[in-house]
Amino acid sequence: MRTSLSATLRRLAAGGGILLAAVTVGSRLEAQEIRDQYHQAPRDTVSQAVYDGWKQFNLNCARCHGEDVLGTTIAPHLIVSLKPQGPINTKEAFLQVVCAGRPAKGMPAWCSLGMDPAIIEKIYAYVKARSDGKMSPGRPARKVQG
The missing domain is CATH 1.10.760.10 (Cytochrome c-like domain)
Structure with missing residues (x-):
């Protein structure tokens, strides 16, 4: 039973890492879009x-x-x-x-x-x-x- 529990935990950790990486990349893209939206060239x-x-x-x-x-x-x-x-x-x-x-x-x-x-x-x-x-x-x- 311990083996299956540790295997399950490893799978969850790997899946969480992939999810975290996807969220991080998405957040960076969103942050760039927000930054561009609020940092337009000045009027003059x-x-x-x-x-x-x-x-x-x-x-x-x-x-x-x-x-x-x-x-x-x-x-x-x-x-x-x-x-x-x-x-x-x-x-x-x-x-x-x-x-x-x-x-x-x-x-x-x-x-x-x-x-x-x-x-x-x-x-x-x-x-x-x-x-x-x-x-x-x-x-x-x-x-x-x-």
């Missing part, structure tokens, strides 16, 4: 160029124009400036002002300081995205390449 996921523009704006422009392009007492609110009715309502006007600066108002001529025009274009892409309401304040998320 941006291209690499816009992300680089955000970084360059924060390095070079935010000290005067404010965090998130909201302006300060020193320099204007660029979200408003880039609107269709604003004073810098085209890409060309933006590039011209940034490159030549506004020395009378204390803004440096960034091109004479060695800033690459490609960087200025990336800054424009970021500021324009904020002006158009396509981005929220704060650090944007980058689109995954691939």
